Amino acid sequence: MSELIVENLNLSFGGIKAINDVSFTVEAGDIYAIIGPNGAGKSTIFNAISRIYTPDSGSIRYRGQELLERAAHQVVDLGIARTFQNIELFEKATVLENLLVGRSSKIRTNWISEFFFTRNVRKEERVHRRKTEEVLDLLNMQQYRYERVSDLAYGARKNVELARALCAEPEILLLDEPASGLNPEETTDMSFWLKDIKEELGVTIVMVEHDMSLVGRIADRCMALANGAVLAVGSVAEVQSDPHVQAAYLGQVAA
Amino acid sequence: MQVIFRTSYDQDIDHLVDRGEKYRILAAIALALIAPLLVGSYLLSELAIFLVYILAGLGLMVLTGFSGQVSFGHAAFLGIGAYAHSIFLGYGIPFVVSLPMAGLLSGAIGAALGRAVSRMHGFYLAIATLAFAIVVETVIGEWEQVTGGHMGMQVPALSVFGLELGESWQQYYLILAVVIFFIWGVANLMRSPTGRAMVAVRDSEASARSLGLDTARTKILAFFISALITGVAGGLLAHLLFYLAPESFGVQDSLRLLLMIIVGGLGTITGAVFGAVFVTVLPNIIGVLKQILPDTVANAPGLEQLLFGAIIAGFIIFEPEGLYGRWRKLRLFFETYPYYKKSTFVRQKRYLKTERFR
Numbered sequence: 001m002s003e004l005i006v007e008n009l010n011l012s013f014g015g016i017k018a019i020n021d022v023s024f025t026v027e028a029g030d031i032y033a034i035i036g037p038n039g040a041g042k043s044t045i046f047n048a049i050s051r052i053y054t055p056d057s058g059s060i061r062y063r064g065q066e067l068l069e070r071a072a073h074q075v076v077d078l079g080i081a082r083t084f085q086n087i088e089l090f091e092k093a094t095v096l097e098n099l100l101v102g103r104s105s106k107i108r109t110n111w112i113s114e115f116f117f118t119r120n121v122r123k124e125e126r127v128h129r130r131k132t133e134e135v136l137d138l139l140n141m142q143q144y145r146y147e148r149v150s151d152l153a154y155g156a157r158k159n160v161e162l163a164r165a166l167c168a169e170p171e172i173l174l175l176d177e178p179a180s181g182l183n184p185e186e187t188t189d190m191s192f193w194l195k196d197i198k199e200e201l202g203v204t205i206v207m208v209e210h211d212m213s214l215v216g217r218i219a220d221r222c223m224a225l226a227n228g229a230v231l232a233v234g235s236v237a238e239v240q241s242d243p244h245v246q247a248a249y250l251g252q253v254a255a
Numbered sequence: 256m257q258v259i260f261r262t263s264y265d266q267d268i269d270h271l272v273d274r275g276e277k278y279r280i281l282a283a284i285a286l287a288l289i290a291p292l293l294v295g296s297y298l299l300s301e302l303a304i305f306l307v308y309i310l311a312g313l314g315l316m317v318l319t320g321f322s323g324q325v326s327f328g329h330a331a332f333l334g335i336g337a338y339a340h341s342i343f344l345g346y347g348i349p350f351v352v353s354l355p356m357a358g359l360l361s362g363a364i365g366a367a368l369g370r371a372v373s374r375m376h377g378f379y380l381a382i383a384t385l386a387f388a389i390v391v392e393t394v395i396g397e398w399e400q401v402t403g404g405h406m407g408m409q410v411p412a413l414s415v416f417g418l419e420l421g422e423s424w425q426q427y428y429l430i431l432a433v434v435i436f437f438i439w440g441v442a443n444l445m446r447s448p449t450g451r452a453m454v455a456v457r458d459s460e461a462s463a464r465s466l467g468l469d470t471a472r473t474k475i476l477a478f479f480i481s482a483l484i485t486g487v488a489g490g491l492l493a494h495l496l497f498y499l500a501p502e503s504f505g506v507q508d509s510l511r512l513l514l515m516i517i518v519g520g521l522g523t524i525t526g527a528v529f530g531a532v533f534v535t536v537l538p539n540i541i542g543v544l545k546q547i548l549p550d551t552v553a554n555a556p557g558l559e560q561l562l563f564g565a566i567i568a569g570f571i572i573f574e575p576e577g578l579y580g581r582w583r584k585l586r587l588f589f590e591t592y593p594y595y596k597k598s599t600f601v602r603q604k605r606y607l608k609t610e611r612f613r
Contacts, residue, residue: 050464050465052461052464052465071469072464072465073464073465073467073468073469073470074467075465075467076465076466076467077467081465081466082465084461084462084465088459088461088462089458089459089462090454090455090457090458090459090462091458091459092454092457092458092522093451093454093455093458096267097451097454100448100451101451101452101454101455101463101466101468102466103448104448104452104455104463104466104467104468105466105467107448109447109448111444111447111449111476111480114443114444114447114448114449114450115440115443115444116440116443117443117446117447121447122265122268125264125268125446125447126264126265126268129264129267129268130264164462164466168466168467
């Protein structure tokens with residue numbers, strides 16, 4: 001079954017066409033990589049899916065539901081969670097609080113009962129904490145639990161962002177450059193975790209990534225973009241050997 | 256150094272798990288309870304004003320400290336609360352109904368303002384709230400049939416359930432109870448989803464939205480709760496002022512509230528308390544200083560404003576975390592002595608491009 005279907009997506013900023021008639025389909029349970037040079041429109045596609053940008057035309061369907069009819073904060077209700085390229089964490093809060101915000105779509109209490117902290121609020125809080133605990137264990141981050149995000153190193157922040165997205169119990173994860181800025185060891189950890197997330201939690205992953213060794217290790221399918229248009233789609237090896245893709249990265253061979 | 260070994264989620268959820276903090280707060284409450292026995296009635300009414308400032312600061316802290324929405328016009332809600340409460344009392348509505356009604360009215364106006372400015376940030380938000388405060392002050396001044404205009408308005412006597420509370424210790428206890436209630440409530444909010452949503456909106460709106468938070472709704476709610484608390488503070492303040500005039504709720508008072516929470520420490524409840532200490536104690540210190548200083552300096556116009564401004568500038572430059580931040584550092588110094596290192600609190604490397612301009 002196809003999970004995410006993007007059809008004829010167009011998006012422009014003023015005169016610049018950031019996405020030009022892009023269509024692709026992500027199958028359930030896959031790790032789908034989007035690659036391409038800077039400015040190819042990779043992150044823009046993510047921002048269109050999470051409704052931060054509104055495309056000019058096209059459709060984005062998730063399990064038959066049209067995402068473009070929803071507001072940005074309603075996307076996660078469908079089971080779509082994401083991370084950001086530049087890390088958008090809640091800096092002055094602790095790791096635990098960040099992860100608990102990840103549970104926002106599951107909150108069932110209102111502010112008046114929270115003001116009085118009724119027994120039901122406490123019960124819900126315990127449930128949310130148990131769920132975040134599972135994620136902390138999965139990503140091996142117990143030692144950061146009470147750290148403020150502003151005190152963490154870059155690599156740890158990347159993991160916190162991944163963990164926060166997982167706390168929303170997503171069915172599909174959009175990861176914007178999960179390995180950028182990580183050292184080789186951290187990148188290896190990341191590749192194991194992404195495989196775990198895919199195999200143990202059954203989460204479909206769509207990721208934008210420049211690190212081709214990571215893409216080669218874990219991606220099931222791959223799409224190459226340049227200047228807002230699709231160059232090639234297929235397995236990683238197919239895309240890497242595609243002449244158009246090589247031209248986009250390395251330039252044309254002089255005739 | 257005390258290490259809390261946690262064995263259940265309730266230890267994460269409960270207030271005051273740290274033993275030292277618990278004792279300090281219990282001691283502060285005990286001190287507040289026996290204060291009427293220790294001080295005279297003049298000082299007690301000063302203490303009551305101090306409590307009202309804590310409450311008003313707490314209201315602004317919800318909006319600016321926790322939700323990151325700056326307000327340059329919060330004295331307007333103080334004024335709305337004070338006038339609404341006095342007017343309701345004038346119609347014979349009992350105190351226990353009138354005060355919540357004044358708070359809710361202030362909250363509703365706050366929510367409407369929040370709705371109007373929910374897409375504004377930074378300077379634009381500051382100017383919008385400032386304009387709002389000026390409008391409110393003008394309306395209060397011009398609406399003479401209801402508010403008495405610039406002639407002012409007498410505040411009806413304070414009585415609860417038919418019991419006249421004329422003595423300052425009676426009023427003090429009433430105000431103390433209201434302040435503790437709201438501090439408890441806000442502390443509850445901050446350990447709940449709503450409080451975390453506010454912090455999320457403050458620190459990153461984009462990711463708050465992508466995690467399922469309706470940021471506009473969160474901001475409106477923050478404005479509502481903030482204006483409600485400040486409105487209640489205004490209602491209580493009315494009884495301490497006896498006589499209301501629009502000038503009591505002007506731009507300068509808004510600024511004082513904002514400066515109070517900055518000096519106290521943004522983003523913490525304790526910061527609101529410390530800030531209130533600052534704004535109530537400082538004028539007294541300046542008064543004492545004036546007697547020592549030579550006449551030409553002591554009687555120079557604008558001395559208070561100069562000192563206020565200098566202290567605030569000093570805090571922003573040297574201690575952006577405010578008095579509460581200073582206190583945390585001091586505490587860590589003693590807890591970890593002799594291993595304290597300054598770099599614990601030094602801001603880590605900045606990773607994001609946008610951060611480099613902060």
